[in-house]
Amino acid sequence: MNDYDTYLFDIDGTLLDTMDLIYHSFRATLARFNGPDLSREHILSHVGIPLITQMEIYLGPLGDREKEILGFHRTYQFSIYKEHLKIFTGVPELLGELRRRGKKTGVVTSRTKDSLHKYLSHFGLLEYFDLLVTPECTSRAKPDPEPVLYAMEKLGSEPERTLFLGDASVDILSGYRAGADTAFAQWGPNDPKELPQPPTWIVSSLSDLLA
16 A cells, blocks of 8 residues: 555544444434334445434425434533443554654544544544544545545645545545545455455555555
């Protein structure tokens, strides 16, 4: 793998294993607001897009229910995250080594700022990142290139010297459209064969980024 100046990371399914947390949270929210009874696979297939978009897929236009529904969902998720949130093997070691090598690092996620800070802090990871790009930062979300372009602009990074690691098609498309190289994390819930855009790299472990 190439040696890059800047490393950008998705969070859900890439650095943190949030799949159980997401599934249980959506199940509770859909039950509370008379939504459909969906399978785990169906719910996890939408991981990576903004929360409000996911809710509208399942519940239709939220309208004046938006604040209540999203508020319930976040409150419930925060109440159970210590039971279900996990970190993938090798994350602190990778981020620490990138820091030691003087690399610029950032997060590009569809997770909102409050939950991102809470979950990164839970594992002591906040100190490893120069920048956190959340839906509050840009007008358009992944798979649009804007979040990755925003990250590169803020970090003073060139696309050809930037790698974006993610586990979903929205990550690979966003990085590709921004001109950055992309890496697909095979340990997430998605199948690389189903990607609409091939990544630059397919990696089987975080240590591959240091090879």
